[in-house]
Amino acid sequence: MQAQYSKVDDKVINELAGVVGEKNVRTELHQRAIRAAVPVPFPLHKWEQHVPDVVVLPGSTEEVAEVLKIANKYRIPVVPRAGGTGLNDGAVPLRKGILLDIKRLDQVLEIDDVNMTVTIQTGINNQELSRTLKRYGFWWPFDPASFPVSIVGGNIGTGAWSLISGISGHIPDLVISMTVVLPTGKIIEVGESGARKIRKSSTGYRLKDLFIGHQGTLGVVTEATLEMFPRPEAEFPAFFAYDSFEKAWKNLGDMTRSFLRTMAAAVLFDEEKIDYLRRDDEAYIPLPKNVRSVIATCFYGTEAEVSAASKVLFKIVKEGGGVYLGEELSEGDWASRHDRYHLALHGRSPKGEVMPSSWHCEDAAVLYSELPEVRRKWHALVKEYREKYGIFDDCGMFMYNNNPFKPWGDFLTEIDIFVAEMELDEEKWRAFVELKRKISEVTLEHNGSITACHGATRPGDAELIPVELKNGMYELMKLIKKSLDPNNIMNPGKFGLDVAYTEEVRL
Ligand SMILES: Cc1cc2nc3c(=O)[nH]c(=O)nc-3n(C[C@H](O)[C@H](O)[C@H](O)COP(=O)(O)OP(=O)(O)OC[C@H]3O[C@@H](n4cnc5c(N)ncnc54)[C@H](O)[C@@H]3O)c2cc1C
Structure with missing residues (x-):
């Protein structure tokens, strides 16, 4: 009820x-x-x-x-x-x-260039924040693909993910403290400590994390004190080509485990992604014919650090059978990383006809060891649904390093599925949700997480929260939700948390 x-x-x-x-x-x-x-x-x-x-x-x-x-x-x-x-x-x-x-709350409140923090109202857009800090010689080192269009409050709401996490982490690592309005209207401050700019403390529970990724279900974050970085001396993007996915995957492991501290990003494009990029006019990258997979990397640091790292990197790539794609392609493609998603006409029906479509981006967190098998199963699922319903298109996969301050471990694993949105009636919508759920079930079979950054707040994911957060975590979430929001007014229905109000919750 x-x-x-x-x-x-x-x-x-x-x-x-x-x-x-x-x-x-x-x-x-x-x-x-x-x-x-x-x-x-x-x-x-x-x-x-x-x-x-x-x-x-x-x-x-x-x-x-x-x-x-x-x-x-x-x-x-x-x-x-x-x-x-x-x-x-x-x-x-x-x-x-x-x-x-929250867009009227868009002010920068303080830039502390001694302690390297910036305090903002959370309605500010990332690009605006970045431009402001640049004027003072500083860097907002958060880099989602939605950089020009997403807003810090929303990034906090989702616990957002950054392409350059290898050096500067994700939103949970970049937020030091926040002002939160609880569902009852009470204003509180949460942080690593009770002091607004302290980065590490052991005084109490780590409550800051409770208010990151809660999708507006626990209140409204109105102000935040964030990490501010010096501007890096060097940015070095380097893209490499491989003649098979397997070779690229092996080399990705060698690269990311090499302990190169300046490695911010390492992204693998699989064979289907390369096919899609070749097929599509607007997203076309002129790659030689034998290229079947690509790894994109980017390094940040001092000139000396990055130059030393590039030598190690090129040695690893050579030993792994990769080929450098050159300065022009690497720099150009890295520079365009925020404007890739003008997708309206990019889907193709099984007959090859263009279909006006919108874009589903699966964002699971998958262990490095599981990537080949997850990839195989995901593509097989999309093929099955594409053939059956004719409104889905498989536009390939990306696998991005997913860990704060280190590039190894698990990978944000994305399959891009184009969907002919105008064709979605109730039956086809249900088919889409079913496909999404099956994709997420594969992730769980392989000990992954169904979402690395977007949130389990959509049909196809939300039903699987109790499966992933078994052993008490989901029950604890229900207790927290009910105690902070006694009338279930904050973003009701999300994470399936309505049940906290209709059933007895116990740990
Ligand atoms: C082209 C494109 C590329 C993308 N690339 C990335 C990427 O690289 N990394 C990534 O993480 N995501 C990415 N996304 C997804 C999206 O940009 C992120 O999830 C982003 O964090 C959402 O920010 P927003 O400002 O749009 O928030 P919204 O979508 O408006 O809100 C997101 C959630 O936060 C809640 N919320 C909003 N403001 C507050 C607040 N002040 N207090 C409490 N809760 C709040 C909302 O209720 C909602 O649940 C991409 C999206 C697009 C369209």
């Missing part, structure tokens, strides 16, 4: 306007409808079910707190939304209610 929520009526609208001002309370259909959608295969036939009742744009932490007090008093669902680029529906309002758009 779902919780009973109140309707957003004129009385509520007036109270909200009293807090944020009339112009920051938006009830027009287009303002609401656009904030229900996400840039991934979206069930258009169900769009109406997700349109929020009202959009609220707060301008301060205190305003967020007052909005949550109103929502808690009347029992109205609240869904925080930042850039709306989340790929697993985190910001989609499953139970309607208030859509809290």
Whole structure:
């Protein structure tokens, strides 16, 4: 049984306007409808079910707190939304209610160039933050493919992943402390310690992590103190070609275990990915015919460090049968890493016809040892569904180093599936969800995690949370959710946590 929520009526609208001002309370259909959608295969036939009742744009932490007090008093669902680029529906309002758009909270509050921190409001966009720090000679060393379009609050909401994690980690490693508004409207601060800029402490529980990757289910993060890096002297992208996936995979292992401290990124493109890049005009990389797989690397550090590392790298590649693709291709392709996803016309039906499509990006975390077998099974599944339904296309796989401050271990393993979104009726939507679930089941069979960064908040993943988080973890999540959010107002329905309110939860 779902919780009973109140309707957003004129009385509520007036109270909200009293807090944020009339112009920051938006009830027009287009303002609401656009904030229900996400840039991934979206069930258009169900769009109406997700349109929020009202959009609220707060301008301060205190305003967020007052909005949550109103929502808690009347029992109205609240869904925080930042850039709306989340790929697993985190910001989609499953139970309607208030859509809290945080984009007005976009200020840099302090740059501390002595202790190397930057304090921001969480509505700031990554590219903007990066440009601001650059003016002062510093670096925001967070590099998701959605860099120009995603927003720090959303990155915190998903526990986002960075392409250059080998040297600077991911969002959980880059956030030092945060201001959080709890579902009851109480404002708290959480960090490694009670002191805003301390990076390591043992005074209490490590509560900071609770508020990273919670997908807005535990409150709203309004301010954050982040790591700020010096600008690196050298950036060295180097791409290598192989005549088979197996050779590239073996060499990826040698490279990433070589303990090159300046190795920020190591990405393997499999054979299907190369076929897709060759086939597609806009994403075309002019690769020689015998190239079947590619490894892209990038190094950051001082000139001396990077130059020494490149010598070791080239030796490893030579021994592993790889060939350097040259400066122009490596630098050009690395530079374009944030603008790869203009995909509307890139899918192909089984007959080879172009199909207007949207993009599903599976983001499992898979151990290095399991990559070949997971790859084989994932491609086989997509082939089966592609042939049966005609609306899916397999655009190959990437395997990215996934670990903070070291490139070895497990890999963010991505299969890109194009889906003819306009063709999705209920039957085909269910087929998509089933395919996604089967892909995630393969990940679990191989001791992986079903999502490295996007979040298990979409059908096809959400049902598998209790399977992955067995042995008490999911039960603990339910207890935490219920104690921080007694009325289940924060992003209800996500992570399947509604059950915390309908069944007895015990550890
Ligand atoms: C082209 C493309 C490339 C991508 N590449 C990457 C990548 O490399 N790495 C990666 O990790 N992801 C990637 N993504 C996915 C997406 O960009 C990330 O998940 C990102 O962190 C979402 O940020 P957002 O600002 O769009 O947040 P939204 O989608 O708006 O929100 C994400 C979640 O956070 C919650 N939330 C938002 N703001 C707050 C807040 N202030 N407090 C609490 N909760 C909040 C929302 O309710 C939602 O659950 C990519 C997406 C696209 C479209």
